[in-house]
Amino acid sequence: MDEVKILEIKESVFADNDRQAEGLRRELKEKGIFLLNLMSSPGSGKTTTLTRTIEALKDELKIGVMEADIDSDVDAKAIAATGVKAIQLHTGGMCHLDADMTRQGLDGLETGDVELAILENVGNLVCPAEFDTGAVKNAMILSVPEGHDKPLKYPLMFSICDVVLINKIDVMPYFDFDLEKCKEYIHMRNPNAEILPICAKTGEGIDAWANWLRREVNAWRSPRKE
Secondary structure (H helix, E strand, O other): OOOOOOOOHHHHHHHHHHHHHHHHHHHHHHHOOEEEEEEEOOOOOHHHHHHHHHHHHOOOOOEEEEEEEOOOOHHHHHHHOOOOEEEEEEOOOOOOOOHHHHHHHHHHHOHHHOOEEEEEOOOOOOHHHHOOOOOOEEEEEEEHHHOOOHHHHOHHHHHHOOEEEEEOHHHHHHOOOOHHHHHHHHHHHOOOOEEEEOEOOOOEOHHHHHHHHHHHHHHHHOOOOO
């Protein structure tokens, strides 16, 4: 029997995506656009958190939002209602966005006047973590009902995130959720991760999150020191 030729496709695909992501970040830096990749599981409160974020920052930053979903335009309509530029990205069944797909989204968003571009990635804790989108920073939302053990179960997601928002802290008394243990688990995966408890519904903690984002956007948009 002839030997079967095996191609290591996965490795080459990731390597090519990483190159495209680095190229996209360089372009964003030159244009002064800060791209945030926002990830979470379905139902964690991404869109509500995003709405609160827009309310806090839209008077000082020009914001554009890309809503990624397998189908529907529900989230994009909700974000557009806040008054910022928003488009819906349909992934055609794929459970993540990569750098090339993100670039297409940015082109569709027409980012000439955008200072802060936010990508609301497809909702799950696996696939989005595997692909560098070209974002300047990665953020994720973990909601209290999901449990404090998620950093142990989804290590890659927590290891690549610069900031973790722990949402729905208003219902913490009703769930077996240990906030300090969750922080410990997150720092096991990523010692440098910023951890911000919030409640998108009531607005608690949103100021701290907005301050973090404001600081990062300003640092990215500042001219490089020669």
